[in-house]
Amino acid sequence: MILLVLSASILILVVTVYQYDEQTKDYNIQRFERKEAIAQKTIELELTNKTTYAVNTENLPKIFQNRIYEISSINKLNITIYNLEGRLLKTSIGSAFEKLDNTPLTDYIVSELAQNSNHRILKNKEIDGTSYQTSYSYIHDPKFKRIGILELQFTQDNSEIEHELREFIYRLSLVYVLMFLLAIAFAYFLSSYITRSIKTISDKMQHTRLNERNEKIILNKASSEIEVLVAAYNNMIDQLEESAAKLAKSEREQAWREMAKQVAHEIKNPLTPMRLTVQSFERKFNEEDPNIKEKLAEYSETLIQQIDVMSSIASAFSDFAKMPTQKKEKIEVISVVKLALDIFNEKSVKYQTKHKELYAFLDKTQLIRIVTNLIKNALQATENEENPLIEVDVLSEKDAIKIIVSDNGKGISKDVKDLIFEPKFTTKSSGMGLGLPMIKNIIEAYDGTISFTSEVGIGTVFTVILPKK
Structure with a gap:
């Protein structure tokens, strides 16, 4: 216009x-x-x-x-x-x-x-x-x-x-300048009226999420074309909610199936040696054998070990399935991290920090669990290294605590980087792949983040950021 x-x-x-x-x-x-x-x-x-x-x-x-x-x-x-x-x-x-x-x-x-x-x-x-x-x-x-x-x-x-022409052009220019300004104002208000409804639809679409409840669009005054668009959007929201509900149900069922398979698989592993131990004991049992007590103790120890394995499996699945409670208390982070490292006697674990004290509102037990899990992973990654080195550093950044755990282990290949925090995934010959997903749940429950960088043959660095409050 x-x-x-x-x-x-x-x-x-x-x-x-x-x-x-x-x-x-x-x-x-x-x-x-x-x-x-x-x-x-x-x-x-x-x-x-x-x-x-x-x-x-x-x-x-x-x-x-x-x-x-x-x-x-x-x-x-x-x-x-x-x-x-x-x-x-x-x-x-x-x-x-x-x-x-x-x-x-x-x-x-x-x-x-x-x-x-x-x-x-x-x-x-x-x-x-x-x-x-x-x-x-x-x-x-x-x-x-x-x-x-x-x-x-x-x-x-x-x-x-x-002279007459110049005067005429001057007057005509004044008229058209006025018309031009009126046209700008009219175009602005007209376009604002036309695009107001479209802006509403655009905002709603930007906030549309699959895993959240989405609001429908209600417009009091709109052209027939906009009404058709709004009706199509509202219909899409209904279908989206239906699909989200079906997807959530399907994901829950699939998760239970996968969990059941994993639990069954992990339980079968210790059951096999337990069965073999019992069969061997039944076959070789002799009351008159002078070493019967030693053999009985050996069989009992084997069974107890396998029972402990089953107990640890049950505890691991229980810990993973249970979301950590957001218990917050003022703790001194430097000493808590040091306490978590004290259980490791390996000389390769080095603790360094330039801070004497750092305070944050966190759960002491959960923080220890985070640190110990990262150290265990680092130790397993450096098992075959001639000079293994694991460094733990604690930093303060404005309103957050940063915990860095680095190692010079075998590293993580690009093919599996996206799967590191997935349940059941593991690059180790033993273990259930629940450690990193579990601590990721703990960290995110405190509105924190965990990330890592890794190069094959050089090592891996995990970075945990937790808010102080």
């Missing part, structure tokens, strides 16, 4: 200037033709009725000795008389104190005038910014015999017309 108004304004301005120019040209031509006709008629009457000289070429300067100035002044024309060969005879231009231009007419004008069927030539020229219209025609005696050439020159003065 703004572009159309602006284009129309420019177009009308161009057409107006062009129209004024054309009208000025037509007006000047018509005015010159009127003056020319009057001047020619006056000269004709002078030659027919008023002169006492013989009407011929030689007497033309005498006939118009003074009269030429009067005719020129009355009609506001420059009048010049030439003989038939184009030589100057008399002119109204100049005075006694001015030097006259005695330049004859060019042969081209003389010949062109003779060949023209109307015996008249009209020329337009501009000298030093001033426009001139000049006509050439023959002077006839009373018997219509050619006795000379008449040059009439009219100086165009368009200053008044140009």
Whole structure:
């Protein structure tokens, strides 16, 4: 709309200037033709009725000795008389104190005038910014015999017309500036009205989530097209909620199935050696054997070990399934981390921190669990290293505590980086793959984050960030 108004304004301005120019040209031509006709008629009457000289070429300067100035002044024309060969005879231009231009007419004008069927030539020229219209025609005696050439020159003065044009353009510009400003305001409010509904729909779409309850769009006033769009969006929300419910149910069922498979698999592992131990004991049991007590103790120890394995399996699944309670108490983080490291006797574990004390509102037990789990993983990653090194650092960053655990172990390949925090996934020959997912749940329960960087053959760095409050 703004572009159309602006284009129309420019177009009308161009057409107006062009129209004024054309009208000025037509007006000047018509005015010159009127003056020319009057001047020619006056000269004709002078030659027919008023002169006492013989009407011929030689007497033309005498006939118009003074009269030429009067005719020129009355009609506001420059009048010049030439003989038939184009030589100057008399002119109204100049005075006694001015030097006259005695330049004859060019042969081209003389010949062109003779060949023209109307015996008249009209020329337009501009000298030093001033426009001139000049006509050439023959002077006839009373018997219509050619006795000379008449040059009439009219100086165009368009200053008044140009002044009027400038004033008109100025007024027109004011009108169109006002129209342009009104068009901008109208376009703004109109576009705001049109896009308000679309903005509402856009905002709702941006906040649409699969795992959350999404609100439907309710518009009081909207065009039919927007209403169709809103109806389609609301229908999509209904379908999305239906799909989300089905997906959640399917995921829960799948999770239970996977968990049941994993539990069954992990329980079967210790059951096999327990079965073999019982069968061996039954087959080799002899009451009279003098070493019966030692053998019984050996069998019992084997069974107890496998029972402990089953108990640890049950505890691991229980810990993973149970979301940690967000118990918050003020603890001194440096000492708690040191306490968690005290259970490890390996010389490869190095603890470094530049802080003497750091306080945060966390659960002491959960923090120890986080640190010990990361250290265990680091120890397992550096088992085959000649000079294993595990570094633990605790830093303070504004409102957060940063715990960094780095090792020079085998590293994690790019293929499995996205699976590290997935339940059941493990790169070790033993274990259930629940340690990192469990501590990830603990950390996220405190609105914290855990991330890692790793290069194969160089090592891995785990970074835990926990808020102080």
